[in-house]
Amino acid sequence: MGTILAIDYGLKRVGLAVSDPGRTFAFPCDVIENKNSDYLISQINNLILKKDVDLILIGMPYNQGSEKKSMESIVRDFINKLKKSTNIPVKTADERLSSFAANENLKEAGLSAKKSKKYIDSEAARLLLEEFIQVLK
Numbered sequence: 001m002g003t004i005l006a007i008d009y010g011l012k013r014v015g016l017a018v019s020d021p022g023r024t025f026a027f028p029c030d031v032i033e034n035k036n037s038d039y040l041i042s043q044i045n046n047l048i049l050k051k052d053v054d055l056i057l058i059g060m061p062y063n064q065g066s067e068k069k070s071m072e073s074i075v076r077d078f079i080n081k082l083k084k085s086t087n088i089p090v091k092t093a094d095e096r097l098s099s100f101a102a103n104e105n106l107k108e109a110g111l112s113a114k115k116s117k118k119y120i121d122s123e124a125a126r127l128l129l130e131e132f133i134q135v136l137k
Contacts, residue, residue, distance in 0.1 A: 002054035005029075005047065006129035008095060008121050009058060009075050014040060015121025017129045018051050023136060026129035028122035037078060041085050048088060056088050059095025059128045095128050 001023050008015035016029040029051075032043045047053070058079055061071040083090055 003051050004055045004057055004129060004132070005044070005051065005053040006057045006125040006132070007044070007059065008125040008128060009078055010034060010121060011071075011074070013121045015123070015125040016044075016047065017122055017125035018047075018053070019129055019133060021052070023133055026126045026133055028126040031121045037081050040078075041082055044082065045085060048086060053088060056082070056086075056090045057129060057132050058082075058090060058092050059125070060092040062094055091132075093128055093132055095124070 001021060003021050004019040004023060006017040006019075006026070008017075012034055014032045014034050016032065017026050018029045019026055030047070032040060034040055044056075048056075058075065060075055079090055079092070
């Protein structure tokens with residue numbers, strides 16, 4: 001076993017969460033501003049080394065919207081770039097409702113809408129990772 005890094009990819013911000021090495025718990029980790037893919041991948045690779053990550057889990061927004069280039073396609077492009085920069089295995093998981101659930105959790109915790117915005121992306125990644133860990137058990 002080892003640490004899992006979960007990524008909730010967004011056009012503006014990318015939420016990150018990590019598991020403990022025993023893959024029992026999921027913790028919100030960080031939110032990275034999505035300036036460009038090179039910057040983002042550099043930040044993620046630094047975290048991979050720091051946390052000794054051996055699996056990456058990326059939330060996949062299956063069939064959301066009909067923009068010119070769908071989020072699913074954008075995330076797939078990002079995954080391909082990330083795979084070229086690391087030898088760590090990458091898995092995907094359906095994340096269609098993770099941001100909604102994260103927002104609900106933060107409301108229940110008593111955070112204002114303004115404060116929630118700061119944490120919603122890493123909380124969405126944490127929820128994605130928590131669900132994945134449950135499936136592994």
